[in-house]
Amino acid sequence: MTRGQLAARTGCHAETVRYYEQIGLLAPPPRSAGGHRVYGERDERRLRFVLRGRELGFGIDELRELLSLVDRRVVTCEEVRRTALVHLEEVRRRIADLRRMERTLAATAARCRGGNVPECPILDVLSGSGPDPGERGAPAAGPRASRGDRAGLAARPGPRRPPADRAARRAGRTGRDS
Numbered sequence: 001m002t003r004g005q006l007a008a009r010t011g012c013h014a015e016t017v018r019y020y021e022q023i024g025l026l027a028p029p030p031r032s033a034g035g036h037r038v039y040g041e042r043d044e045r046r047l048r049f050v051l052r053g054r055e056l057g058f059g060i061d062e063l064r065e066l067l068s069l070v071d072r073r074v075v076t077c078e079e080v081r082r083t084a085l086v087h088l089e090e091v092r093r094r095i096a097d098l099r100r101m102e103r104t105l106a107a108t109a110a111r112c113r114g115g116n117v118p119e120c121p122i123l124d125v126l127s128g129s130g131p132d133p134g135e136r137g138a139p140a141a142g143p144r145a146s147r148g149d150r151a152g153l154a155a156r157p158g159p160r161r162p163p164a165d166r167a168a169r170r171a172g173r174t175g176r177d178s
Contacts, residue, residue, distance in 0.1 A: 006039045010047050017047065025050050025063060057091055 007014040020026040026046060029037045046067070053063045065083055069075040104125065111121040 001039045001044075003037055003039065006044060006047065009044060010051060012047070012051055016051075020047065020050055023060060025060070025067065056087075057094075058087055062087060 001009070003014045003017050007017050017026065021028055026043065029039045029043060032038050049067070049070075050063055053066065058066070062083060066080065069079050069083075108122050108125045
């Protein structure tokens with residue numbers, strides 16, 4: 001099968017297949033007499049493994065480690081279990097971070113009266129001058145910023161979009177497409 005066919009069968013883009021080949025998660029496939037890449041069932045199984053691992057949040061290096069265990073063919077369940085448990089701890093840490101962020105955003109939004117007033121608890125928290133209501137028992141982070149102090153925040157550039165976001169925008173794709 002071709003790269004496009006492999007991508008279609010696994011539900012990813014051909015560029016994803018190419019990327020995984022470039023970084024060594026997929027071996028370069030043999031070529032036909034005409035020079036075309038020819039992928040087989042083994043390539044499909046490996047790509048599905050990588051894609052599923054990414055869905056579960058495994059990083060490239062973690063997948064590389066798991067694939068090396070599989071490739072050695074002397075893998076023990078204990079080796080795989082250790083890698084999975086390390087990853088599980090990272091997932092639990094991220095969940096705790098997300099729960100803290102949720103508490104902060106919910107409490108901050110609840111304090112906001114809306115309307116046309118110069119005081120905004122959401123901007124205060126974002127600027128670091130208001131209390132972080134999501135942190136249990138957290139003291140205020142200093143004096144409240146005046147409206148003028150917050151106005152200076154708009155002049156600072158925001159974080160740059162990751163390259164993948166820019167590439168997706170150029171290609172006419174959005175986050176809703178994936």
